[in-house]
Amino acid sequence: MQYYDPPTQEMRFVLEALNYEEEVASLEKFQDFDLETAMAIVDTMANIGVEKLLPLNQVGDEEGLEFDPETGSVSLPDGFRDAYQTLVEAGVMGLTGPVEYGAAGAPEPLGICFTEIATACNKSFSMCPGLNLGLADALDHHATEEQKEYYLEKLVTGEWTGTMCLTEPQCGTDLGLLTTKAEPTGEEDDEYEISGTKIWITFGDHNLTDNIIHFVLARLPDAPEGTKGISAFVVPKIMDDGSRNDVYVTGLEEKMGIHASPTCTMSFEGATGYLVGEPHKGMRAMFTLMNMARLYVGIEGVGLGEISYQTALAFAEERRQGRSLDKDKRQEDEDADSILVHPDVRRLLLNVKSTTQGLRALGLSVGIEVEKSRHHPDEEVRQKADDYVQLITPLIKAFGTERGFENISDAMQVCGGAGYTKDWNIEQYMRDERIAMIYEGTNHVQALDLIGRKLPKDNGRLLRNFQERVMAETEACKEHDELTPLVEAFEKAAGRLMEVTMNLAQVGAEDPEEGAAVASNYLNLLAMVALGHVWMQMARHAIETDADDKETRIKTANYFAEMVLPESGLYKKLCDVGKDPMMDFDLDEF
Numbered sequence: 001m002q003y004y005d006p007p008t009q010e011m012r013f014v015l016e017a018l019n020y021e022e023e024v025a026s027l028e029k030f031q032d033f034d035l036e037t038a039m040a041i042v043d044t045m046a047n048i049g050v051e052k053l054l055p056l057n058q059v060g061d062e063e064g065l066e067f068d069p070e071t072g073s074v075s076l077p078d079g080f081r082d083a084y085q086t087l088v089e090a091g092v093m094g095l096t097g098p099v100e101y102g103a104a105g106a107p108e109p110l111g112i113c114f115t116e117i118a119t120a121c122n123k124s125f126s127m128c129p130g131l132n133l134g135l136a137d138a139l140d141h142h143a144t145e146e147q148k149e150y151y152l153e154k155l156v157t158g159e160w161t162g163t164m165c166l167t168e169p170q171c172g173t174d175l176g177l178l179t180t181k182a183e184p185t186g187e188e189d190d191e192y193e194i195s196g197t198k199i200w201i202t203f204g205d206h207n208l209t210d211n212i213i214h215f216v217l218a219r220l221p222d223a224p225e226g227t228k229g230i231s232a233f234v235v236p237k238i239m240d241d242g243s244r245n246d247v248y249v250t251g252l253e254e255k256m257g258i259h260a261s262p263t264c265t266m267s268f269e270g271a272t273g274y275l276v277g278e279p280h281k282g283m284r285a286m287f288t289l290m291n292m293a294r295l296y297v298g299i300e301g302v303g304l305g306e307i308s309y310q311t312a313l314a315f316a317e318e319r320r321q322g323r324s325l326d327k328d329k330r331q332e333d334e335d336a337d338s339i340l341v342h343p344d345v346r347r348l349l350l351n352v353k354s355t356t357q358g359l360r361a362l363g364l365s366v367g368i369e370v371e372k373s374r375h376h377p378d379e380e381v382r383q384k385a386d387d388y389v390q391l392i393t394p395l396i397k398a399f400g401t402e403r404g405f406e407n408i409s410d411a412m413q414v415c416g417g418a419g420y421t422k423d424w425n426i427e428q429y430m431r432d433e434r435i436a437m438i439y440e441g442t443n444h445v446q447a448l449d450l451i452g453r454k455l456p457k458d459n460g461r462l463l464r465n466f467q468e469r470v471m472a473e474t475e476a477c478k479e480h481d482e483l484t485p486l487v488e489a490f491e492k493a494a495g496r497l498m499e500v501t502m503n504l505a506q507v508g509a510e511d512p513e514e515g516a517a518v519a520s521n522y523l524n525l526l527a528m529v530a531l532g533h534v535w536m537q538m539a540r541h542a543i544e545t546d547a548d549d550k551e552t553r554i555k556t557a558n559y560f561a562e563m564v565l566p567e568s569g570l571y572k573k574l575c576d577v578g579k580d581p582m583m584d585f586d587l588d589e590f
């Protein structure tokens with residue numbers, strides 16, 4: 001049983017609360033995307049998700065993929081091709097891609113809404129459009145005009161799909177260890193022969209399209225060691241004359257989840273590839289691709305958290321066990337009361353609801369700032385928007401996926417033993433979500449990025465700008481007495497963050513191991529404050545617009561304040577401890 005009603009009303013509410021019209025639709029590039037148009041697009045995507053992707057979700061999980069070792073070709077379960085064509089015809093494959101090449105050119109918040117809905121409906125399938133948009137973005141920023149002409153239209157219309165080929169057997173997190181080679185063919189300036197093995201390549205082969213474009217990191221013969229010697233290439237499966245390029249899938253992984261998403265071992269056997277950007281500067285193109293991908297992966301936790309919440313709620317509304325501890329609330333004409341009367345069932349559901357809503361708003365806030373950072377006419381506004389995107393993206397990826405996983409687990413708990421069976425499908429969501437904490441840079445790598453790059457940047461400017469926003473919102477919320485619990489809890493959390501940050505700036509600069517030891521807990525602490533901030537924005541908007549669900553919204557905000565935000569105290573304590581509890585051990589003591 002799958003319960004899912006795409007939360008389009010909630011998405012509209014959040015976009016209104018975050019001033020989408022003023023912040024995004026007013027930008028010249030997005031004049032055709034006012035809120036009504038944006039929501040009409042979201043509704044269309046929601047219908048496609050529910051009608052085409054959701055019915056294939058369990059099918060994909062159970063049937064999995066077919067691999068033919070003779071030809072190296074991979075087939076997805078029946079129905080996936082048809083679903084893919086529906087997305088292509090609806091123009092969803094290139095939703096946020098460049099209009100010059102036939103894409104819709106929609107703003108990122110719509111890409112985020114689509115990612116959430118598509119992931120909830122069918123996470124395996126949703127990974128394919130995500131890769132296409134990421135590759136198109138990287139090519140749009142780094143490829144030559146000729147390359148853009150050749151590849152972009154086909155990618156954004158969905159005629160072809162893309163992959164991202166980074167990982168090798170000896171090189172995962174540490175891309176500096178990469179050994180795939182690129183030798184000039186001597187025929188065209190940008191043409192190379194690519195040789196090496198890549199592993200765990202998502203959608204490395206499939207039967208959805210005739211051609212697949214691989215984005216490959218490799219080393220030129222004269223490359224310096226480490227990440228400074230990595231170049232980026234595009235390697236088509238099928239060449240422009242229709243011949244087969246020498247890149248083959250040699251195996252498929254058996255995985256815990258996402259059974260309908262091919263995870264391929266790829267052998268590049270002197271395959272023809274074309275350099276993207278400058279030699280040895282491939283990491284730049286890779287970061288363009290990765291930055292949006294990190295945001296989208298974080299949203300996977302929101303999508304699967306939401307469908308799990310809806311499932312758990314449907315279960316809880318039906319299930320009767322035990323009696324309410326408050327005699328007045330008992331339904332005496334029934335043998336037992338709904339489990340919704342029990343405080344702990346409510347705690348579990350509200351944990352999931354309040355953090356899922358918060359993470360959705362945080363993701364959309366980043367989507368809005370992405371567009372401001374790219375298209376706002378005022379340079380200072382662009383800079384501040386970019387600061388926000390850089391600071392918050394690692395939180396969305398790491399906290400979004402970790403809390404998403406925990407939320408699915410809490411939703412399973414609400415359903416008791418039934419939640420652990422296949423009947424309610426939460427177990428699939430849990431298996432499918434787990435990988436999101438690992439790929440696109442493990443969650444700890446996000447934390448290292450936060451404390452190692454984002455915090456020190458320009459003497460802490462990113463965090464200072466964030467504080468300014470937060471303080472303005474806190475002051476605005478103080479006008480509303482109903483929000484006192486939220487404001488008070490928020491100020492405590494923000495104070496903890498500042499204390500830890502000051503300490504970290506000192507201790508971390510002297511001893512990088514201290515910084516690394518607390519990085520993950522620091523990221524969680526900052527995530528608490530960032531979520532508190534968007535909750536203040538949502539709650540204040542509900543009050544100031546007298547929203548229909550104002551009372552529920554305020555109660556949920558205050559639940560978040562009193563039951564979730566105090567976690568910031570724990571994260572602070574763990575940060576204060578520093579590295580000793582881990583680093584005091586010798587290697588042979590493990």
Ligand SMILES: Cc1cc2nc3c(=O)[nH]c(=O)nc-3n(C[C@H](O)[C@H](O)[C@H](O)COP(=O)(O)OP(=O)(O)OC[C@H]3O[C@@H](n4cnc5c(N)ncnc54)[C@H](O)[C@@H]3O)c2cc1C
Binds near residue numbers: 163164200442444
């Ligand atoms: C289903 C699936 C799909 C994937 N899709 C793709 C794809 O499409 N393209 C692609 O290129 N790759 C893909 N990957 C690979 C994925 O990106 C890597 O698994 C990920 O980057 C982590 O690398 P690793 O698995 O080698 O872990 P390792 O790098 O071996 O890390 C192991 C552990 O050590 C930690 N660690 C490593 N280095 C450090 C450090 N310096 N400091 C602190 N801790 C550290 C990590 O956080 C992790 O907990 C996929 C993987 C899977 C399982």
